[in-house]
Amino acid sequence: MKAIAQDVYGSAEVLQLRDVDEPSIGAGQVLVQVRAAGVDPGVWVCMTGRPYAARLAFGLRRPKVAVLGRALAGVVAAVGPDVRDVQPGDEVYGTSPSGTFAEYAAVSVQRLAAKPPRLSFEQAAAVPISGVTALESVRDGGRVKAGQRVMIIGAAGGIGSFAVQIAKEFGAHVTGVCSTGKVDLVRSLGADEVIDYTRDEIDRDGPRYDVIIDIAGCRPLPLLRRALTPRGTLVLTGGGHDAGGLLGGYTRQLRAPLMTLFTSQHLRGLASRERAQELEELGRLIESGAVTPVIDRTYPLADTSSAIRYLAEGHPAGKVIVTV
Ligand SMILES: NC(=O)c1ccc[n+]([C@@H]2O[C@H](COP(=O)([O-])OP(=O)(O)OC[C@H]3O[C@@H](n4cnc5c(N)ncnc54)[C@H](OP(=O)(O)O)[C@@H]3O)[C@@H](O)[C@H]2O)c1
Structure with a gap:
């Protein structure tokens, strides 16, 4: 599959659009065909390895996970063992620690919820982080x-x-x-x-x-x-x-x-937790009309580096999204 990946820490120049293996899924996980992925300052931290303390989690010398991105919205392509409430074809949103700037991502059902029907995939990808x-x-x-x-x-x-x-x-x-x-x-x-x-x-x-x-x-x-x-x-x-x-x-x-x-x-x-229950609570706020994601700009997957450069300027009006 196509993905945005990096082998070393650095500025957006280290990012490459390349072919990587599709992620495998285990018990309690689903494979999601990514339609949109959120860009947030955490992505910049993973890309640059800064502040340096972040490398304790993401890899001391080089990133442990090559594929960048964490928030996603997409369609379930396959489900692993022990997954009951999610079926192929379901529209979902959530987070994946193994990367979301990619055509597919493996997502634990504990970090996943049904995409609010009112939202496009681009809007939904703004929510999980x-x-x-x-x-x-x-x-x-x-x-x-x-x-x-x-x-x-x-x-x-x-x-x-x-x-x-x-x-x-x-x-x-x-x-x-x-x-x-x-x-x-x-x-x-x-x-x-x-x-x-x-x-x-x-x-x-x-x-x-x-x-x-x-x-x-x-x-x-x-x-x-x-x-x-x-x-x-x-x-x-x-x-x-x-x-x-x-x-x-x-x-x-x-x-x-x-x-x-x-x-x-x-x-x-505050240290945020990425859990299905918050996604479900937000889903209710979104469906009631109380909350609507604000999208500033969207970029195609191949232009993810421009999306991150824009975010790094520090002044987006709402969310920056990558479409896949
Ligand atoms: N605690 C957690 O668990 C957690 C989770 C996710 C992210 N974060 C952190 O939260 C921070 C913000 O994330 P974000 O996604 O909202 O970033 P963002 O989308 O890049 O937005 C940053 C906003 O900051 C405003 N800004 C810049 N300088 C400012 C200043 N001096 N005073 C007031 N506002 C200013 C900018 O608007 P203007 O154009 O108006 O300046 C911009 O809209 C980041 O540091 C990120 O790492 C923490």
Whole structure:
């Protein structure tokens, strides 16, 4: 099958469109014919091997898995032993650690759910990483409740565009933070207020937010805490995958739990889990019309390197998708 693969870490030049073996499937797995795959900063991390700490998981000297990509939407081509609820021909979405920028991917049923019928394959491929991370940030990290004031930093990006819609559905008063060109988009997603970070800093209105979900920008913890109420919750979802060094900008995630011991504010990092149950919950939100993926650009499989270069510029408006 055709796939985007790499033998060494590096910039998008290391990616090759080439023939690789179709993945084999074991018990509890299905073979999915990939129709679309999501591009997210995690793909950039796997490609570059940066921050360097990521190589502990993905391979010290070279990538353990040659095929890139993690989120997918497609059609089940075959099912392995012990798979009962999924049949060939089913339209599904989910994640595969063995690569999705490819014609076929092996997916565990624990990371898979039925594709919401309302969505195209391109829209569905936006959900399994970015939608799930947004849901977990709002529901588990922020424990957002109706009537709370919630700030979402990076509101126009892959995760943020979902997080704004989900926080609104949870009944929050939402303030999105983005650059000037994205203000209208963030309002159209339902944000009650928007802060253009090129003009104002996030603490411009004082300590008024019950929950801040920091997805982008790597702001220092003291600045974030200045915008939080005294008993507010800060969720560090992202920011800093490209900040360099051993840990990139993720030292904030390490410091936050320690600082929480000495303050009435709750500061926590978020590590998303890729599970069928979140995909099913998002499917319900999508089918009800509460959440709709925002697609910025789509690229054909052969042009995946351009998709990653565009994402790496750091300013997508919604999701970047590869079609297969
Ligand atoms: N915790 C987890 O489990 C988990 C899971 C997945 C991803 N992540 C991390 O989450 C982060 C964001 O992922 P993503 O998919 O949303 O990325 P993305 O699609 O590339 O979006 C990033 C957004 O950040 C905005 N931005 C850039 N600089 C900013 C600044 N100074 N202040 C506010 N916003 C700024 C950009 O919009 P503007 O044009 O408006 O600047 C862009 O829309 C990454 O660091 C990723 O590694 C974490």
